[in-house]
Amino acid sequence: MIEMIDPRLTRLDLQTGEVPAKTKLDQLPTYEAFVQAKEPRPFKHEGGIHATSINMALIFAKEQYTRRGSCSGIWIISTKDIIVTDITDNSLDIYDRFDEIQDCDGDEYTIFHMTKRGSQHSFAGTVKASSPENALSCAKGNIERKKPVLNIWLVKTANIHKTTEEDKVLWTTTPEKLFREAIDYKTSDKLKQFKEAQRK
């Protein structure tokens, strides 16, 4: 039998027994992260984040969703601030359910569209409106859409935390981290040598 030399076993005072049930929000409130892969592509929903504040959510989102490749920005929105419409069947436009208004004024709302089941919500545009309901009608009148929209998310633009030009330094070293990439682990030469040596 080989001896286990796991540092966790030899150095940690491991806890045993039962752990009390978690209290409410032990895992912290929820935020949604949107990432722009490259300018001028639209910001796309990437997924949820648990954090205590919108700033902390941004740092977590950076680690969770942008560890690799290029990225030109992140938006964070508190999940509770996002208003979600019903979802329709493919090819049915959810906007059919709303009146169309072209003349709009009020707070700025940011609109995200899902145009296919399974795809992520992406930024569609902004409108000025007096209420969320009004924002849907204003979006119908002012945001161009090429395909039927199945589901809409909307949020007051003021509630979006956006990375700035200056924040882009967050990603300056990302392309250097080749140790995270499959391409940095080539085995073909080693294998070839080994096979040749075996044949001799």
Add this chain to the structure above:
Amino acid sequence: MYGGGYLFEKTNTSELENEDQELLAIFEARIARGEKIEPNDWMPALYRKQLIRMIEQHAHSEIIGALPEGSWITRAPGFKRKLGLMAKVQDEVGHGQLLYSAAETLGKTREAMIDDLLSGRSKYSNIFNYPVYTWADSCFISWLVDAGAIVNQVANSKGSYGPYCRALERICIEESFHLKFGHHAVTYLATGTSEQQKMMQEALNRWWPPMLQFFGPPDKESVHTEILMRWKVKMLSNDDTRQQWLDMYVPKIWELGLTIPDEKLKKNEDTGKWEYTEPDWEEFIRVINGNGPCNEERLNVRKTAEKRGKWVRKAILGTAEYKEYVAPLA
């Protein structure tokens, strides 16, 4: 990483009789057309229950699976291996986060999922209940266990639940790095000094039976999966996943001069299927039920983190901008 050995609850299809038959027909037609189900869609309670169970097990497997490899970061040979392994372990923990979020969209809080992990109510992939004695064991996991997980995850990313599929697509991209990292590390051992070769061979011998178990019991013993396949919750049967993995990786293992500790192992050219000695399925059940070599230790490591971090979570929650639970959207 995760294999096909999911444990589903007994599927009592009589539960479906209480569902709205019209909505059920729309739901099933949507899946049959290859469209995704999204969180706000109507879905039968049974679909929701089985999906939560599966995604939650998958999430726990990522978190617990990071422990055996995580303990090798400080002991990995050389700076490059340490960096690579650290990046891989970070990915695994990140996958856990993605999957917990996907399960949350179905209505179970993350708090409840972690409670169920720590109390033993929820399961995770059985293979992580085995010890990782040497660096070569860690390399076996990086390459071949991840390879097994990829076969399963690629299949499941074509399943029916939108948020789970999207999480899996992201996961699969990162797993391609894990696979190369693992193959690189195994190749260097297997083609290295005689001591390195021996260490790799011994690790392979230890991991072979749990690796075959990783994909779950043979199909003839896995009942209740018909409706899960129809609903595209489960995309490949356990045997099909195992066969795909054998097909892809047995030649790659042999190519490295390693031997596989099973005299019966061969591809039957007539059926196109691999034949092998069945691993001990009674042991599989025993280990799942908590009696494997490392079950207790793995959970204790997680419990230690839980207890030690409690005051931190409490302190930062005090500063939270708002204090209501809202499930992630998608």
